[in-house]
Amino acid sequence: MLRHSTMDTPxxxxxxxxxxxxxxxxxxxxxxxxxxxxxxxxxxVEPAEAADxxxxxxxAVRAYFDGDLLALDSVAVQQRTGGVFLAHAWxxxxxxxxxxxxxxxxxxxxxxxxxAIRAAAAACARNAVALIVPCHRVLRTDGSLGGYRWGLPVxxxxxxxxxxx
Numbered sequence: 001m002l003r004h005s006t007m008d009t010p011x012x013x014x015x016x017x018x019x020x021x022x023x024x025x026x027x028x029x030x031x032x033x034x035x036x037x038x039x040x041x042x043x044x045v046e047p048a049e050a051a052d053x054x055x056x057x058x059x060a061v062r063a064y065f066d067g068d069l070l071a072l073d074s075v076a077v078q079q080r081t082g083g084v085f086l087a088h089a090w091x092x093x094x095x096x097x098x099x100x101x102x103x104x105x106x107x108x109x110x111x112x113x114x115x116a117i118r119a120a121a122a123a124c125a126r127n128a129v130a131l132i133v134p135c136h137r138v139l140r141t142d143g144s145l146g147g148y149r150w151g152l153p154v155x156x157x158x159x160x161x162x163x164x165x
Contacts, residue, residue, distance in 0.1 A: 001020055001046055001047055001048070001049065002017050002018065002019060002025065002037075002045075002046045002047065002048035002049070003017075003018050003020075003048065003049060003050070003051040003054045004016060004017045004018070004033050004036070004048055004049070004050060004051065004054065005018075005050065005051050005052065005053060005054045005058060006031050006033075007058065007061065007062070009029075009061070009065050010065060010157070010161075011029060011065075011154050011157045011158060011161075012029045012150075012154060013029065013030065013031045014027065014028070014029050014061060014131070015027060015028060015029075015030055015031060015032075015033060015036055016054050016057055016058055016061065017033065017036050017037060017040065017048060018054040018055060018057055018058075019044075019046070019078060021076070021078070022055050022056060022057065022076055023076040023077060023078035024057050024075060024076065024077050024078070024129050024132055025040045025044050025077075025078050025079070025128065025129070026039050026040050026128045026129060027057075027061075027128075027129050027130050027131060027132055028130045028131075028149065028150055029130065029131075029150035029151070029154050030150065033048065033050075036128070039128035040128055041079065041080035041081065041128075043080055044078060044079075044080055056074075056075065057075045057076075057132070060072050060074065060075045060132075061131065061132075064131070065161075069098035069099070069161075069162055070098070072131065072132045072134075073094070075132050077090075077094075077129050077132055077133055079127070079128055079129060079133070081126065085111070085113065085116070085119055085123070086122070086123050086126060088111060088112070089107075089111045089119070089120060089123035090123060090127060090129075090133050092107070092110050092111045092112075093107070093123065093124075093127070093133050093134060093135060093137070093138070094132075094133055094134065095110070096110075096134055096137040096138070098134075098137070098162035099162045099163045100137075101136075101137040101138065101139050101159060102137065102138060102139070103138070103139050103140065103141045103143065104117050104120050104121050104124075104138055104139070104140060104141055104146070105117050105120075105141050107120045107123075107124075107138050108120040111123070117141070120138070121146075123135075124138050124147075125147070125149070130149065130150060131158070135148070136148060136154075136155045136158045136159065137159070137162075145159075
């Protein structure tokens, strides 16, 4: 069974979809739970129900917005894809530190495939666990924001929040 909960944050409403194990399977700046569940790999989709509290992941998100920018590092995540590169790239993405964003080209290098800039961008686009797997910390090669599923104002807010610490 999946549980989901939406909380108010300074960047907008944020919803977590969490497995019984406590691992986050989807998250994003939306109240649209079906939209989030569509991002989950089909092998990880289960029936979902609303919950007031989805456990440690929710507490970590609160701590992050309260200023503990490393609080999300210990949150368990469960994503799947058909390829080895995406799984590795998502793990590498979690190693990008708050306040130290990287470009898509640098992210491709960190992921071990320096010429795979499009694949690095695809890893960001296919990330179902926003904020916890911090795709907002990856910028265009020219340093501009690029895209973000949840909107550029949210991405900009998150980057400012992280650079202010």
